[in-house]
Amino acid sequence: MLKQIKTPFTEMMGIDFPIIAAPMFLVSNADIVSEASEAGGIGTFPALNYRPLENYAAALKEMREKTKKPIGLNIIVNKSNTRQNDDLRIALDHGVNLFITSLGNPKTVIQEAHKNGAKVFCDVTNLDHALKVQDLGADGVIAVGAGAGGHAGPISPLVLIPWLKTRLNIPIIAAGGISHGSMIAACMALGASGVSVGTRFIASKEANVDQAYKDAIIKSTPEDIVMTTRVSGTPAAVINTPYVQKMGTDLPWAMKVLKDHKLTKKYMVPLIHLMGMKSLEEAAVKPTWKTVWTAGQSVGLVEEILTVREIYKKLISEYEESVNNLNQLGIK
Structure with a gap:
């Protein structure tokens, strides 16, 4: 060694x-x-x-x-x-x-x-x-x-x-x-x-995360990782859970318009970050139907x-x- x-x-x-x-x-x-x-x-x-x-x-x-x-x-x-x-x-x-x-x-x-x-x-x-x-x-x-x-x-x-x-x-x-x-x-x-x-x-x-999160890391393959803008407004890699599939991987049209507009961007970006953080907090410490687990493609070798x-x-x-x-x- x-x-x-x-x-x-x-x-x-x-x-x-x-x-x-x-x-x-x-x-x-x-x-x-x-x-x-x-x-x-x-x-x-x-x-x-x-x-x-x-x-x-x-x-x-x-x-x-x-x-x-x-x-x-x-x-x-x-x-x-x-x-x-x-x-x-x-x-x-x-x-x-x-x-x-x-x-x-x-x-x-x-x-x-x-x-x-x-x-x-x-x-x-x-x-x-x-x-x-x-x-x-x-x-x-x-x-x-x-x-x-x-x-x-x-x-x-x-x-x-x-x-x-x-x-x-x-x-x-x-x-x-x-x-x-x-x-x-x-x-x-x-x-x-x-x-x-x-x-x-x-x-x-x-x-110190929920056992279900750890199990998902072990069971997932690189093909189970998808990119979503729903968590923070910028592309983030997450495990493609049923909830992620249900909510989709793109920001709703109205939120995207507000995020990109120069007059509303400074208000919308922190709001999207806050919403994403709340989703991640719930998912990391307890399994819920709103499960958003961040992970990279390297899950395939864990x-x-x-x-x-x-x-x-x-x-x-x-x-x-x-x-x-x-x-x-x-x-x-």
Whole structure:
């Protein structure tokens, strides 16, 4: 078993393995974060998983009691998140080491995080956005490709990672469709410095979600994942449950018109986000007929519920086997 995988990302963060336990809405918790970091990777969580702010601060305190190793936080940086400044301040007070920004301008997070010596990686789905955040001083990007759970990008990782690599001077983390060590090896071959793994950790013993959600992850195939705009207004990957089939995957015509109109957009976008969050909250903690479970195409290779540390061990073992198999092919 490998003791370490050295990449620019692991050296930057002071960790052993370039595997982020991705920040997943309503799934990532103190146990997943701390166990991922203790396993040699880095655990992360969305700030909005904990409400109100007192619960968020308490969660960070708990994580810091469970591990002294680097931990990470995801902050939504668009205007709909009125909490973002408080989320940033409290995280810095608790010594968060890695910030992952989504859906907006990361300038403030980059400036403030760097004052504390923390690193900032920004979610991107194309080269234009990646170049903008690099110019703002981001330490790296999370390349969210097709196959990811939640808000997936439209471009195949086979194209996205090498494309970003042609113009970026900062590390690239591959995200989307990764649940097996061979996929990690493939991403590294494409030029990634690490990977962000989400869906695999839903089927972990530490995930505090309903058993039906975990069972759905194990039973689903890549063909069971569909894209819907009903959750947040932007395309998100979910398991195609009967409820998802019933409600459809597109926003109702009237909501779409209001969302796209310049005079009503700023009111409609937060409303759609709120409605989607409520649906996800109900589905994650109890099975209801309104079941909306986010997941990526990598469900096809998730076959059992393991602890977070067991998942890390398995991913690293699979990665090592894949690299050894490639080495045996040789170059003649």
